Amino acid sequence: MEKLQDLRALLIHEVMDVYSAEEQIIEALPMMIESATNPKLKKALEDHLKITKKQKQRLDKVQQLLKVGEDKKGTGKKGGLFGLFSSGQKCKGMSGIISEGNSIMKEDIDPEVLDAAIIASCQKVEHYEICSYGTLKAYAQELGLAQVVKLLDETLEEEYEADILLTDLAVFGGVNQEAETMGTSNRSQRNSAESRSTSRSEGRSVLPTGSSSRSSATPGRSSGSRTSANTKRSTSKTQTTPASKGKSSTKKTVSAKR
Numbered sequence: 001m002e003k004l005q006d007l008r009a010l011l012i013h014e015v016m017d018v019y020s021a022e023e024q025i026i027e028a029l030p031m032m033i034e035s036a037t038n039p040k041l042k043k044a045l046e047d048h049l050k051i052t053k054k055q056k057q058r059l060d061k062v063q064q065l066l067k068v069g070e071d072k073k074g075t076g077k078k079g080g081l082f083g084l085f086s087s088g089q090k091c092k093g094m095s096g097i098i099s100e101g102n103s104i105m106k107e108d109i110d111p112e113v114l115d116a117a118i119i120a121s122c123q124k125v126e127h128y129e130i131c132s133y134g135t136l137k138a139y140a141q142e143l144g145l146a147q148v149v150k151l152l153d154e155t156l157e158e159e160y161e162a163d164i165l166l167t168d169l170a171v172f173g174g175v176n177q178e179a180e181t182m183g184t185s186n187r188s189q190r191n192s193a194e195s196r197s198t199s200r201s202e203g204r205s206v207l208p209t210g211s212s213s214r215s216s217a218t219p220g221r222s223s224g225s226r227t228s229a230n231t232k233r234s235t236s237k238t239q240t241t242p243a244s245k246g247k248s249s250t251k252k253t254v255s256a257k258r
């Protein structure tokens with residue numbers, strides 16, 4: 001790779017990184033769609049796959065505007081960073097996030113719990129993209145590239161919206177709660193089955209639920225201190241997320257329902 005000698009070169013380099021990220025997301029989303037069971041989550045992922053394909057096309061336009069691939073004057077050689085969009089350069093950050101997501105989908109996991117895990121994985125993807133597009137937009141603004149800024153901003157806004165939608169599905173749409181309920185139900189069924197088994201072997205009657213002396217699988221859990229792993233749109237203005245224009249996310253209070 002050629003020396004990155006100015007901000008424009010760095011912008012092009014980072015555009016390539018996020019281009020690879022979008023390609024990987026397009027490849028990974030179908031398995032997540034297939035694995036998700038919550039209909040709203042499935043629909044959200046299907047919609048985001050379509051949006052992601054458009055975002056990739058938008059990056060093609062960015063590439064054209066940045067004149068990536070123009071011949072160096074008179075040399076006949078491809079200039080700058082030509083060809084790297086399709087040269088197999090891979091965004092290792094996105095690769096790691098997707099790899100984590102794929103691993104959990106292969107675990108022995110209840111469908112409701114998997115839905116919660118898929119949302120978490122998708123939000124990691126969204127946050128990476130928000131960071132990337134926010135930074136790219138800041139660079140393009142610095143370079144006075146108005147058209148590039150506009151294109152990047154469209155995508156950045158879509159990533160924010162996707163992140164907010166995922167939080168809504170997880171926290172307010174019941175996905176996290178269903179994962180919790182399912183876990184509780186499974187624990188209860190397991191305890192009940194074990195109690196029956198123990199009682200049969202000891203020739204005694206089945207103990208009523210809750211009277212078993214077995215300790216809970218989650219003895220240390222405090223009902224009041226639960227916090228969600230899902231995130232809300234940040235209002236802080238940092239370089240990596242410069243497009244958070246002070247928009248505040250919907251203020252909703254999560255109540256621990258236990």
Ligand SMILES: [Fe+2]
Nearest residue numbers: 022052055129
């Ligand atoms: Fe994207």
